[in-house]
Amino acid sequence: MANGVMTQTQHIPYLAQKGLKSWILTTDHKRIGILYLVTISFFFMIAGLAALGMRYELMTPELDFFRTATEYNVAFTLHGSLMVFFFIVPGIAASFGNFLIPLMIGARDVAFPRINLLSFWIYLVGTAILLSALAQPADTGWTFYTPYSIQTGTKVIMITLGVFVLGFSSILTGMNFIVTIHKLRAPGMTWSRLPLFIWASYATAILQLLATPVVGITLLLLIAERAFDIGFFDPAKGGDPILFQNFFWFYSHPAVYIMVIPAFGIISEIIPVFARKPIFGYKAIAYSSFAIAIISFFVWLHHMFVSGISETAAAIFSFLTMLVAIPTAVKVFNWTATLYKGSIDFHSSMLYALSFIVLFTVGGLTGVYLGALAVDVHLHDTYFIVAHMHYVMIGGTVMGFFGALHFWYQKWFGKVFDELTAKVAWFLIFVGFNVTFFPQFFMGFQGMPRRYATYPEEYISYHSLSTYGSWILGLGILIMTVNLLIPLWKKGRPESSNPYGSLSLEWQVPSPPPHENFDEIPTVTDWTYSYGKNRSEANAKK
Amino acid sequence: MSSTVEHAESHAHGHGLGDAVTHNAAKFGMWLFLGTEILLFGGLFAAYALFRAKFPDLFYDSHKKLDVTLGAVNTIVLIFSSFTMALAVSASQKRNRKWLMILLSVTFICGAAFGVNKYFEYSAKFHHNIFPDTNIFFALYFMMTGLHMLHVFVGMGIIFALIIMAKQGRFKEGNRYTPVEVGGLYWHLVDLIWIYLFPLLYLIG
Numbered sequence: 001m002a003n004g005v006m007t008q009t010q011h012i013p014y015l016a017q018k019g020l021k022s023w024i025l026t027t028d029h030k031r032i033g034i035l036y037l038v039t040i041s042f043f044f045m046i047a048g049l050a051a052l053g054m055r056y057e058l059m060t061p062e063l064d065f066f067r068t069a070t071e072y073n074v075a076f077t078l079h080g081s082l083m084v085f086f087f088i089v090p091g092i093a094a095s096f097g098n099f100l101i102p103l104m105i106g107a108r109d110v111a112f113p114r115i116n117l118l119s120f121w122i123y124l125v126g127t128a129i130l131l132s133a134l135a136q137p138a139d140t141g142w143t144f145y146t147p148y149s150i151q152t153g154t155k156v157i158m159i160t161l162g163v164f165v166l167g168f169s170s171i172l173t174g175m176n177f178i179v180t181i182h183k184l185r186a187p188g189m190t191w192s193r194l195p196l197f198i199w200a201s202y203a204t205a206i207l208q209l210l211a212t213p214v215v216g217i218t219l220l221l222l223i224a225e226r227a228f229d230i231g232f233f234d235p236a237k238g239g240d241p242i243l244f245q246n247f248f249w250f251y252s253h254p255a256v257y258i259m260v261i262p263a264f265g266i267i268s269e270i271i272p273v274f275a276r277k278p279i280f281g282y283k284a285i286a287y288s289s290f291a292i293a294i295i296s297f298f299v300w301l302h303h304m305f306v307s308g309i310s311e312t313a314a315a316i317f318s319f320l321t322m323l324v325a326i327p328t329a330v331k332v333f334n335w336t337a338t339l340y341k342g343s344i345d346f347h348s349s350m351l352y353a354l355s356f357i358v359l360f361t362v363g364g365l366t367g368v369y370l371g372a373l374a375v376d377v378h379l380h381d382t383y384f385i386v387a388h389m390h391y392v393m394i395g396g397t398v399m400g401f402f403g404a405l406h407f408w409y410q411k412w413f414g415k416v417f418d419e420l421t422a423k424v425a426w427f428l429i430f431v432g433f434n435v436t437f438f439p440q441f442f443m444g445f446q447g448m449p450r451r452y453a454t455y456p457e458e459y460i461s462y463h464s465l466s467t468y469g470s471w472i473l474g475l476g477i478l479i480m481t482v483n484l485l486i487p488l489w490k491k492g493r494p495e496s497s498n499p500y501g502s503l504s505l506e507w508q509v510p511s512p513p514p515h516e517n518f519d520e521i522p523t524v525t526d527w528t529y530s531y532g533k534n535r536s537e538a539n540a541k542k
Numbered sequence: 543m544s545s546t547v548e549h550a551e552s553h554a555h556g557h558g559l560g561d562a563v564t565h566n567a568a569k570f571g572m573w574l575f576l577g578t579e580i581l582l583f584g585g586l587f588a589a590y591a592l593f594r595a596k597f598p599d600l601f602y603d604s605h606k607k608l609d610v611t612l613g614a615v616n617t618i619v620l621i622f623s624s625f626t627m628a629l630a631v632s633a634s635q636k637r638n639r640k641w642l643m644i645l646l647s648v649t650f651i652c653g654a655a656f657g658v659n660k661y662f663e664y665s666a667k668f669h670h671n672i673f674p675d676t677n678i679f680f681a682l683y684f685m686m687t688g689l690h691m692l693h694v695f696v697g698m699g700i701i702f703a704l705i706i707m708a709k710q711g712r713f714k715e716g717n718r719y720t721p722v723e724v725g726g727l728y729w730h731l732v733d734l735i736w737i738y739l740f741p742l743l744y745l746i747g
Contacts, residue, residue, distance in 0.1 A: 111567045175574045181569045217585030228674040230681035232589060238597060238678050247585060493638045518609070 008254030009338065011514040023178035027113035027290055029280050030513065031414070033099035035120050040087045041096060041481075044276050047082035050075045055436070055470040058463045061455050072152070072453035073139035080142030085163045086127060088397055092262035093208070094123075095171055096404050097201050099412055101177055103506035104195045106186025106524065108516040111179040113494035119172040126165035126348065135160030141451065143252070144235035146244040150225055153493060160219040167216040170258075174208030177201055186505075188524035189441070195287055195528045200265025203289035207254045207261070207296070215251030218244065242307055257296045259391060260360075261289055263400025264331055269351050270407050271335050273502045274350040275342030278529040281334035281374035288327035295324045305376045314373055328364050332357060347500065352403030359395025363388060366441070366535060381451075384444025387437045394433055405484060410494045415487035422483055428476030435469030504528050552727045554712045565720045571718055572724045576731045586686050590742060602691070605746040607672065609663060613744040616659050618734065624733040627701075634719035639708060642722070649729065653698040660691055683742045683743055687714030690735055695718035697732045700725045 021030060054075050057065040095535050098116070102109050104514045110116050138156045140149045147154050181202050185194070187300050222244070224230050231237025233244045264285075279285065301309060301317035335357055342521045344350070366388040379385060406422055409415070445460040448455060455463065498507040505524070509517060594601050630645035667673075667680075674684040704725050713719045 097592070112571060113569075171575070171578050175571050178574055179567050179571045182570065183563055186547070208562075209574055209578050210581060213581035214585050217582050220689075221589075224674070224681075224685060228681075228684075230674045230685065231678060232681060237675075238600075240592070243589065243592065247588075 003186065011510050013339065013512040014515045025069070025117070027109070027117050028108050028394050029102050029116060029220065030506065031444060032116055032120055033095050033097075034412075036090060036098060036123070037095040039123065040091050041161045043082050043086040043127070047079050047087060048474065050079040052470055052474055055078065055447045055467040056481045057453055058455070059084050059467045060464075061457055061460060063453050066453060069453045070139055073141075073451070074137050076451060077138050077141055077159075078134075081138075081159060082130075082164065083393075084142050084255075084259075085166055086130070088259045090123065090166070090170065090173075090395060091259070092266065092397065092401050092404065093177075093201065093204050093258065094119075094169075096401075096408070097173070097204075097262065099408070100197060100506060101201055102179055102184070103509065103517055104198055104504060105181060105184060105189050106505050106518065107180065107184035108518065108521075110176050111183055115172055116176055119169045119176070120300060120426075121295065122172070122394035123166060123169040123412075126162045126169065129165060130162035133162065139453075143248060144219070144222060144244075145248075146222070146225070146241045147235075149222060150233065154336075157223050158220055164216055164219045164223075167212045171214050174205035174212075177205040178444075185459045186521050186524055190524075192283070193524060193527040194286075195265075196268035196279065196282070197262075197265035199286040200261050200289050202266070203293045204258055204261045205259045206290075207293050210297070211251045211254040211258070212232050214247060215255070218247035218251065221247075242304070245304050245307055246300070249303045250297070250420070253303065255295070255302040256392070257292055260396045260400075261292065262395045263356065264289060266400045266407075267335060267356050269502075269504065270349050270353040270403055271338050272498050272529050272531055273355075273407075274345045274347055275339050276345075276501075276531050277338055277342040279334070280337035280340075281330070282527070282529065284330050285334050288330045291327035292324060294460075295320060297328070299324060302371055302376070303506045305373060306380045317374050318371050318376075322368050325364060325368045332361055332364075344454050345500075346426050347406070348419060348426055349403045349405075349407035351423065351426045351430075352399050352406065355426075355506075356396060356399040356403065359391055359399060359433070361389030363393075363395050366391065379444060381449055383440040383448045383450055387440035387444060390433075390437045390440075394437070402426075402480065408506075409484065409499075411497075411506060411511045411513070412445065412498060413488060414493050415490070416494050417483050417487050421479065425476050425480035425483060428472055428479065431476070432469050432472030432476050436466050436473055437469070439463075439517070441467075503530060547731070561718075565592060565723075568720045568724050569727070570622065570653050570728045576727060577626065579731055579735075583686075583689070586682065586689070587738075587742075590682055590686070592738075593682065594746075600677060601679050602746055604677060604683075605743065607667075607670070608744050609666065609746050612659055613740055617740045619652050619656050619659070620733045620736050623649045623656075624730055626652065627729045628725045631719070631723050634713050634722040637714060637719075639711065639714065643708050644703060646701055646708065646722075650698055650701045650705065653694055653701065656694055657698075660687065670742050686739055686743065689741060690732070693732045693735070697725075697729045700728060 014028055023035065026032060026035075053065065057063070057072055057075075059065075059269065063069065063072075066075065089304045098110070101107075134156045135210060138144075138149075138152070140152060140154070144160060157462065181194075181198060220232070221232050222371045225233055231239045233239045233241050235241065268279060268285055299317060299321045299364050301313055302321045305314055305318075366384070370379060370385065370388060406417070409417055439462040443459050444450075446459070448459050448462070494511050497509065497511045500507075505522065505528075506513070508522070625647045626648045628647060630642055633645055635643040672680055674681050704722055707721060708711065713722060
């Protein structure tokens with residue numbers, strides 16, 4: 001290598017080293033990605049089980065599965081806070097972000113590998129604090145709204161402290177990724193050649209940096225409120241409970257985009273590969289992530305239209321909310337245009353990507369609907385919101401996450417899963433998801449409020465249908481998980497290091513990649529999406 | 543290999559990153575982190591603005607119970623420590639180990655002096671039965687200065703680590719002074735936040 005000749009050096013895969021120490025002390029971005037992947041998947045399963053429990057309770061109008069309504073409240077608090085803070089916020093950004101960013105930009109690792117490991121440890125400390133609170137978990141819902149979160153007898157401090165600690169992890173990861181993308185791009189990897197997943201990760205990292213500290217201080221104030229009785233959110237002391245909502249949503253609305261923008265990036269990577277066409281509107285997709293990131297900081301009041309705010313503010317925020325739909329629609333149109341006249345290969349990851357487009361569009365459009373003031377007053381705190389939010393979070397982020405799992409599986413683990421089983425699992429997930437959540441639009445519209453363990457007789461058909469759906473969805477996820485886990489214990493490696501003919505850098509290294517990714521840092525001469533050009537060349541040769 | 547990629551000789555041939563890249567990356571990373579720190583305090587500043595507009599009299603009456611002299615002394619101590627920190631960065635760039643260690647130690651002592659001062663201030667408040675739950679002003683006072691104090695301690699920890707590293711001779715060669723510069727950035731932020739806290743809490747007109 002020293003004389004510049006490519007020698008066939010032994011590619012020692014990054015997974016070669018065994019033992020606990022090689023994992024908990026690793027600074028390899030690919031291994032840290034796996035650590036995150038395992039942890040977030042664990043919390044996804046726990047939170048998913050809580051959801052199945054809630055759905056089982058809602059099968060009948062009476063309280064029968066849980067012993068008390070408080071137990072049901074604890075279940076939805078656990079479901080919400082675990083899913084949001086422990087799975088979906090760190091989710092794609094920390095797992096696939098860690099694995100892909102250095103590989104995609106042609107770097108050996110992130111800018112600060114040790115801080116990267118520190119982020120993971122901090123994340124673990126946060127989860128440990130949270131798990132210690134499970135003996136007497138909070139029943140406030142994942143939003144911890146005051147004044148209830150100050151008055152309830154359940155352990156709010158531990159769960160908020162856990163989330164507060166996670167914030168540090170999120171900030172350090174975001175900082176690491178921004179610096180990595182700025183400073184470590186391979187020669188020739190200009191901004192206009194960057195893969196769109198990188199653009200999406202960059203926009204996400206900015207949101208993480210700007211929004212997380214605000215939720216950090218909010219949770220700190222809530223802890224101080226409970227521990228020292230400071231009265232910021234207590235009207236009896238001159239405080240303001242609405243201030244908590246303002247602080248909370250100033251973070252938590254941008255956080256919605258921390259959850260979904262990485263999935264946008266994934267879809268932008270999967271679709272051109274399996275449509276064999278260059279991505280349509282590269283710049284529009286890249287910049288729209290930033291437009292979404294910026295606007296997302298100015299829409300938080302739309303969570304508070306019925307909290308007693310001024311009509312002028314409400315009208316302005318209603319307008320701004322609808323404005324977010326424009327850059328989001330730009331993406332959807334560009335993905336659809338990429339598919340147009342493409343030669344589409346329905347690989348399992350492509351099926352997830354296509355379902356993303358459909359389901360996310362439903363989620364996004366119902367969001368515009370909810371942004372309209374009068375409609376929101378009717379639908380606030382009903383199952384319509386629950387359905388809308390799950391169409392964005394599952395239909396959007398989780399579909400993107402599953403798609404990414406199937407797309408980069410061979411690269412990440414150097415194994416091959418069974419494609420037919422993956423397709424069956426996808427089908428069950430797609431059907432189960434819609435059966436679970438589509439009826440919730442209707443019952444929400446008819447007035448079924450969220451967060452109740454019991455309900456009037458008239459909603460029983462919607463609720464039981466939704467519960468059956470949750471079983472199909474759960475079965476689909478179970479089959480998918482088993483299908484992805486089995487190959488890990490089997491021998492055998494992928495036949496090709498680039499089975500889908502991707503032009504992106506991560507596919508040009510062996511599967512699994514060697515320890516420092518590249519023998520030599522590559523020089524990039526073209527953008528990542530020249531699929532059409534290659535096809536016409538291939539056709540010409542024929 | 544794909545057509546988009548050709549393996550050529552590149553600058554980043556070795557497996558480590560160049561000194562200049564590491565230096566710039568570390569500074570950039572710290573600046574981003576400082577941005578998040580400002581936003582963390584930003585929440586408190588927003589609460590301050592809201593409650594002061596709501597209760598101007600309460601703020602005026604309560605602030606009189608704070609000790610302006612002690613606050614002013616602490617302000618001078620911190621500004622002086624920022625000055626010595628800046629000189630320490632300069633000393634590290636000139637690879638002057640002796641002065642680097644002296645200046646870092648002075649900065650550390652200033653931080654400690656600030657803490658001692660704050661300890662007396664807090665105990666005087668507690669002695670007069672003033673606690674975070676006394677009223678909104680003191681809730682803000684204790685939250686803001688308490689969170690700031692925590693940052694002073696973290697900064698002192700960083701400076702202590704830098705003194706040890708300097709003693710081991712870690713900043714002798716090349717551009718290895720990056721940690722001093724990055725630690726200095728953090729210390730200046732601690733100073734800067736206090737410069738806002740002092741007039742907002744002690745000097746209400």
